[in-house]
Amino acid sequence: MPMSNAKQWFSALGLLVVAMFIGARAAVAASPPVVDLELLATAQNKNQVQVPNTGQGTRFSLQSLTGSGPYFAPRLQVSWAAGERSEWRVLLAPLALSEQGRSDRAIRFQGATFAAGPIAARYQFNSWRATWRWRWIDHEDLIVKVGFTAKIRDASIRLRQGTIGAEKDNTGFVPLLHASVARPLNDKWSFEGDVDALAGGPGYAVDAGVRLSREFAPGWSVGATARFLDGGADSDEVYAFARFTSVGLALRWQPR
Secondary structure, eight states: OOSOOHHHHHHHHHHHHHHHHHHHHHHHHTSOOEEEEEEEEEEEEEEEEESSSSTTSOOEESHHHHOSOOEEEEEEEEEEESSSSEEEEEEEEOOEEEEEEEESSOEEETTEEEOSEEEEEEEEEEEEEEEEEEEEEEETTEEEEEEEEEEEEEEEEEEEETTEEEEEEEEEEEEEEEEEEEEEOSSSEEEEEEEEEEEETTEEEEEEEEEEEEEEETTEEEEEEEEEEEEEEESSSOEEEEEEEEEEEEEEEOOO
16 A cells, blocks of 8 residues: 555645644744654554435445555644643644545445446545643653643545545534643653543544653753544444554654
């Protein structure tokens, strides 16, 4: 499976420009920003879909049509101090994949019927987030932050077979709880972890990651990162639950 396509690379470039603009504004308004760029290879572990979530829709595995990957999934984060112990974070995390697979049965999706055979599928789950967090524990050897995340979910699922096509868009606001931890291991190495998550109502969402980093120049560090993304919703309108795991490289710029 391809690691990326042209649209995803342009999305990553666009995100970099946006983050640089946000960081520049933050530096002027408050304090020098911390910029994190993650380049991830993402594997699709599960993706079950039914639209609508009634007898008029077929529950099927989108993963069986698009494959497991890996796919390219960049993440860009900018954070800056908002007070003595509080800070803001902006996160831009696009995710999109397109492939053609084969179904061994007919699929009814969003009012259209797709016959058994080749079906082209596209899955998108872009996540745009703003977080306010507070340094609950602020020691030299341990920092723990807790807060709240406002997430904009920009999701869509599209199927196409010949002249037949159907698409389900799902854009909306999702409130999440946030926590992060950072612990220096020595004067060069450090360990970090973070999570945005919430459960209740028709579904749940979890986005968690860990990172092991090493400073290679003043203000610059590079590291290995792993992430876990899981969640979905179960309502009359849609049944959609997906799970992704990712590994990759992380680059941080933290001016001193």
